[in-house]
Amino acid sequence: MSADNPTGILARIGLRTKIQRAWAMYDWANSAMVTIVISTIYQFFFLSYAASDLTSDVAAVRFGLATSIGLAIIAILAPILGAMADQAAVKKRMLGTFMGIGAASVALMFFIQQGAWFFALVLFVLANIGANGSFVFYDSLLPHVAPSKEMDKVSTAGYALGYIGGGLILAICGAVYKNPGWIGIPGGNDVLPSVASLPFRLSFVAVAVWWVLFAIPLFRHVPEPAIRPLRDEGFSGGVVRLAFKRLMRTLHELRKYRNAFLLLLAFLIYNDGIGTIIRMSALYGESIGIDRGAMILAYTLVQFIGIPFAFLFGGLAGRIGTKRAIYLGLVVYAFISIFAYFITTTAHFFILAILTAMVQGGTQALSRSLFGSMIPPKKSGEFFGLFAVFEKFAGILGPSLITLMTATTGSLRNAIPSVFLFFLVGGVLLVFVNVEEGQRKIRESEE
Numbered sequence: 042m043s044a045d046n047p048t049g050i051l052a053r054i055g056l057r058t059k060i061q062r063a064w065a066m067y068d069w070a071n072s073a074m075v076t077i078v079i080s081t082i083y084q085f086f087f088l089s090y091a092a093s094d095l096t097s098d099v100a101a102v103r104f105g106l107a108t109s110i111g112l113a114i115i116a117i118l119a120p121i122l123g124a125m126a127d128q129a130a131v132k133k134r135m136l137g138t139f140m141g142i143g144a145a146s147v148a149l150m151f152f153i154q155q156g157a158w159f160f161a162l163v164l165f166v167l168a169n170i171g172a173n174g175s176f177v178f179y180d181s182l183l184p185h186v187a188p189s190k191e192m193d194k195v196s197t198a199g200y201a202l203g204y205i206g207g208g209l210i211l212a213i214c215g216a217v218y219k220n221p222g223w224i225g226i227p228g229g230n231d232v233l234p235s236v237a238s239l240p241f242r243l244s245f246v247a248v249a250v251w252w253v254l255f256a257i258p259l260f261r262h263v264p265e266p267a268i269r270p271l272r273d274e275g276f277s278g279g280v281v282r283l284a285f286k287r288l289m290r291t292l293h294e295l296r297k298y299r300n301a302f303l304l305l306l307a308f309l310i311y312n313d314g315i316g317t318i319i320r321m322s323a324l325y326g327e328s329i330g331i332d333r334g335a336m337i338l339a340y341t342l343v344q345f346i347g348i349p350f351a352f353l354f355g356g357l358a359g360r361i362g363t364k365r366a367i368y369l370g371l372v373v374y375a376f377i378s379i380f381a382y383f384i385t386t387t388a389h390f391f392i393l394a395i396l397t398a399m400v401q402g403g404t405q406a407l408s409r410s411l412f413g414s415m416i417p418p419k420k421s422g423e424f425f426g427l428f429a430v431f432e433k434f435a436g437i438l439g440p441s442l443i444t445l446m447t448a449t450t451g452s453l454r455n456a457i458p459s460v461f462l463f464f465l466v467g468g469v470l471l472v473f474v475n476v477e478e479g480q481r482k483i484r485e486s487e488e
Contacts, residue, residue, distance in 0.1 A: 069202040
């Protein structure tokens, strides 16, 4: 098979070239961290071990606060980092730097002791900064690895690979948690907490190794995009100063890309709902008494069910339009946010997990590619830096609201219905995005 495969199965799913496949493998790599640390096992580990001396609601409040702090830091840094990456050819270098911070923080989670909730949250904040910082530069490479007409497919294919990678490592870690004797760890109720936590702590080491190992194809095969130095446009000063100047100019020029800006506002709101579901669902399940093993199985199913649906959304966008496909996802999410309040059984939890799997990857991937189709490729770092700011602030608002309402009402369940508002308001804002006009402006500017 040739490096570029224009007619085979890889081309049909959106990975036509070797560069596109190498780029998408980073989704496979970082999904280990997202699945194990952000969404599932680390939450169980935090509640049952690191924060074992706290009540579940107090632990949820502190976990939500740490989530907001980590995302706020990277939200502030993201636009500056993106602008710097467009001024100097450092997209891959910066991606690697943040990945290193994240992977090292995850590996150090192995050393968390029982009751050391503060140390656990510090590492969690650093891991979030590393992961989300790397996403800024990963996303900014998308317009350089795929032409506009292929962005939807390439973006959704990346999410699909992420589902596969995240699902595989979650299945492995979940199996070891249920059967620790497979790797020589004693099980049962009589073992010391430090021994009982070993399956969790070893999974964090596995995530760090997985993350770095499967990121190698991107660093080997995806070329660093060419840059257009601002010095050629009459600007002067050091790289950081130039980055600030370019960012200010980008904010000023954003008025020319009205539809991209409106999409950012809509995305800020509805992605807040998506991020809240991803980041708080395991804590919620634990707080209402859903069996931990059943939740791990449900999250594993989410990963594998999400694979065909991520591709389905990519194909659906080609048939009905990207914007309508996103709307379909938001309708399902709105139902999920209401139904979640009423769940009481494991079966209910599985229903929610399956519904989430059907729309999660497609909705986020299409939002990323739709934004990419309405921005100038030569400024992808800057604009995806702004995209990352909106995405990360989206991750702040939802958990912060849930944390506040949980602290106020004393119950995580009572806070859950508020997530519906994010999908409602975000969907209304999306109505005003004129996709055709936004893409036409980019074509004219490139010509």
